[in-house]
């Protein structure tokens with residue numbers, strides 16, 4: 001039985017081109033700055049995002065951690081969305097390891113944070129208060145249906161941050177999905193970010209790795225933060241080789257994943273017993289709710305699994321399906337047929 005695995009875009013396997021690039025990568029000791037393949041990936045990434053320099057990290061979590069540790073000192077405050085990955089899914093690492101105080105404000109359903117909410121959260125100069133240092137945004141926004149934040153919104157946040165002397169970090173794990181969905185250059189989405197991290201190992205298919213981009217000075221300091229986290233890898237060009245293929249061969253095809261996600265969402269919306277918020281589904285993440293009360297998400301997931309379909313249950317009513325490189329339009333037909341047979 002072929003398995004249609006829609007749990008996450010992290011399950012993507014490296015492409016044949018990646019495996020070749022990994023086997024043939026020229027490598028050196030990257031902690032000595034001597035791995036030519038890592039250097040090439042970092043240069044390519046910085047260039048793509050319109051930044052001076054970049055740093056290869058083991059994961060997206062490490063990319064965010066390294067960035068926050070570099071921007072903030074202990075007791076500094078970070079303003080971020082209450083649905084953000086950094087707040088939800090990273091063990092509170094910025095507080096645990098960096099002493100960075102999180103100040104959450106509501107994420108709107110489209111992943112943005114109202115400018116007035118951001119402005120209202122910025123601290124005045126008062127001995128009682130922590131010092132606001134940074135605004136952290138997420139693009140695309142994972143828990144908000146993978147919504148992309150557009151360049152105009154980034155500019156508004158950039159102006160606010162500029163006015164108050166704050167830094168901006170963008171958790172751009174899926175920034176190339178955002179660029180594809182908005183049909184813009186990824187540079188335009190990164191312009192107001194003092195640092196931006198993106199994942200090579202999700203829709204871009206690499207087996208591991210993320211990249212942080214920023215100024216030369218920022219990246220030099222981030223390199224120290226990466227080392228203290230144990231992220232100084234030696235012949236990391238084996239991984240960076242795959243990352244180069246991600247950047248050169250995998251970004252242009254993301255629109256296909258979005259088309260498949262749209263088709264899936266439309267189909268699910270027509271099934272009685274399910275509800276889909278179609279308005280916010282613009283990339284590869286489809287959240288939907290189970291309305292049929294004699295069925296639990298757990299047992300639905302089990303029944304789908306028996307038909308070779310994997311999705312995630314994220315609560316008693318909430319489900320998630322994510323499209324990626326291994327999912328075809330025909331797979332979506334098969335998934336919709338299975339849903340119909342179960343409802």
Ligand SMILES: *Cc1c(COP(=O)(O)O)cnc(C)c1O
Nearest residue numbers: 059060061062085138142171173
């Ligand atoms: C996956 C993800 C991360 C973390 O990446 P890992 O490589 O899993 O550590 C960070 N932010 C967002 C929005 C993500 O989706």
